[in-house]
Amino acid sequence: MRPEVRTFVADGPLPDWDASEEEIDRRARQLEAIARPVTGEEARALVACFGPDDCYGVAWTLLHLIETAPRPVLTADPGPEADEWQRRLYARTADGEPAG
8 A cells, every 4th residue: 555545544534524724634635645546455445534524525535536446445335334425435336427
């Protein structure tokens, strides 16, 4: 796994809307530093980084980054305990939506 991905994953899930502008910008910059496409291993690690909301659009950037992996990450329904973003990622795969 590349260092940029490890750093992003190590910082945990994206913050929510109540986070400071600086924190949200920092996480957005971390995502922008990750060159596309990501590997399957990186995509699987990144799936755990969705936060409780869309983090002012940063979650969409994360979703699109995950979709650059060579194969879909979530090929089975993640179930009702999955967060909104994992369900959305699976639905986009199941519906055949184009990546990114």
